[in-house]
Every structure is written in C-alpha cells, then in structure tokens.
Amino acid sequence: MGRVAVVTGGTRGIGEAICLRLKDAGYTVAATYAGNDESANAFSEKSGIAVFKFDVSDFEACEAGIAKIEAELGPVDVLVNNAGITRDGTMHKMNFERWNEVIQTNLSSCFNMCRSVIDGMRERNFGRIVNIGSVNGRAGQYGQVNYAAAKSGIHGFTKALALEGASKNITVNAIAPGYVLTDMVRKVPQEILDKIVKTIPVGRLGDPDDIARSVMFLIE
Numbered sequence: 001m002g003r004v005a006v007v008t009g010g011t012r013g014i015g016e017a018i019c020l021r022l023k024d025a026g027y028t029v030a031a032t033y034a035g036n037d038e039s040a041n042a043f044s045e046k047s048g049i050a051v052f053k054f055d056v057s058d059f060e061a062c063e064a065g066i067a068k069i070e071a072e073l074g075p076v077d078v079l080v081n082n083a084g085i086t087r088d089g090t091m092h093k094m095n096f097e098r099w100n101e102v103i104q105t106n107l108s109s110c111f112n113m114c115r116s117v118i119d120g121m122r123e124r125n126f127g128r129i130v131n132i133g134s135v136n137g138r139a140g141q142y143g144q145v146n147y148a149a150a151k152s153g154i155h156g157f158t159k160a161l162a163l164e165g166a167s168k169n170i171t172v173n174a175i176a177p178g179y180v181l182t183d184m185v186r187k188v189p190q191e192i193l194d195k196i197v198k199t200i201p202v203g204r205l206g207d208p209d210d211i212a213r214s215v216m217f218l219i220e
Ligand code: NAP
Pocket: 008, 009, 010, 011, 012, 013, 014, 015, 032, 033, 034, 035, 036, 037, 039, 040, 054, 055, 056, 057, 082, 083, 084, 085, 105, 132, 133, 134, 135, 176, 177, 178, 179, 180, 181, 182, 183, 184, 185
C-alpha cells in the first residue's frame, strides 16, 4: 500500500482528476465530498477509490472524517484541499449567508483539514499539502468578493504554513488555476464564458488533468 492521500471534493471535477493521478502513481486515495451521493458512488465504483462524506466547513466533522480515514486506510501523508464552491453576486446584492458559506467552505476548510492532519505529519516528519486557490484570488473577479477573498486567503495561509512545516519535511503549496471545464464553470452563463475564453491566451478552458499534473509535480 502506498502513502495515504486525501483529496477534499475528490469525487467530481478537478478533485476527481487529482484522485485518478494519485491512484495511478500508487497512492492509497481517499476522496471526500459534501452530499452528492450519486456522483460519489459512481466515481467510487468506476475508480475503486474510497469515498468519505463530510462537510469541510465543519471543524469537528473534519476531525472525525480524518480519524475515520486513518482508521480505515492509515496515516495521512498527503492532503489536497480542493473542495470549493461559488455563491456569486455583486456586493450590493450579497447577503451574509453567501459570504460566510464561501469563506467557511473554501478557506476555513483549509484550517479544519490541515489542523486535523498536522500533528501526525509532524510526528512522522513527512507531509505534502496542496491547496487549490484560484486566479480570481489573485486578480479579483466581478461578483466574487466572497470567492476572491477566500482564495487570496488561501495563498497567505499556504505561505505561512509552509514556513512552519519546512523544518519538519512538510511542504505546503498552492495552485491558482485559471478557468477549468467542470460543473462549477458550467454554471457560468455561456455569454460570460465566451468573454472569459477570449482572455485566455491558449483560447480554451483548462482541463482538470492540467491541475492534477501540477499537484503531482508538487508532491512527488
Ligand atoms: P466542482 O466540480 O463543483 O466539485 C466540487 C467538489 O467539492 C465536489 O466533490 C463537492 O462535493 C465538493 N464540496 C463542495 N462543498 C463541500 C463541502 N462543504 N464539504 C466537502 N466537499 C465539498 O468544483 P471544481 O470546479 O472541480 O473546483 C475544485 C476546486 O478548484 C475548488 O476549490 C475551486 O474553487 C477551484 N477552482 C476551480 C476553477 C474552475 O474553473 N473550475 C478555477 C480555479 C479554481 P459534492 O459532489 O458532494 O457536491
């Protein structure tokens, strides 16, 4: 059995591609998800990868989720914080719930998951953590104060934790993908997507496997 790798939001989109790459490379993979049992079960059946359902925005659920994964698969050496959501809307139309849901799911989740694995990584003197940020956390995006704030928060979180982990052989990196064709992007109205694609130098949306290959580069 290879090292154990956990990918949050690993059952669809970018997370699914990351899980498949990890499995191919010999890792024992755990894919987490929030509530879409149908796609999680279909993914698990097709890939043979174990799936675990818990809400990454809930600290206690993350602690319990990691304890379950470690009991079933072994100590977690690799963590990919990939789960994320959008709840878009301009500031003057955004309510606190939409702000908070994105901050908790996209940013506090990184604390919740890292806190649940960091003691073990420090004890074993090994860890690989990759956090999935976004180009919109670096440049901002109209209608996304919540998402841009959470994603740029991930970049600061990553840099600080990387300083703490270095002496314990724990590397912490972030990837800031551009637009990638997944369910998240399929929700964007076509006319807006057409405009976005025109700004992408290669003239196309990214493929989930583009991001998966970057994750492998950072953890191997
Ligand atoms: P996606 O296709 O919408 O898949 C999201 C995954 O996250 C699903 O497995 C979902 O579980 C899980 N998830 C959502 N909320 C969760 C929660 N509270 N607890 C646990 N799991 C949760 O998303 P994606 O496009 O692959 O995006 C993956 C990551 O890349 C996100 O962090 C996103 O912000 C980032 N990103 C995406 C793009 C893009 O263009 N797609 C660009 C830059 C960055 P269920 O299936 O149960 O809902």
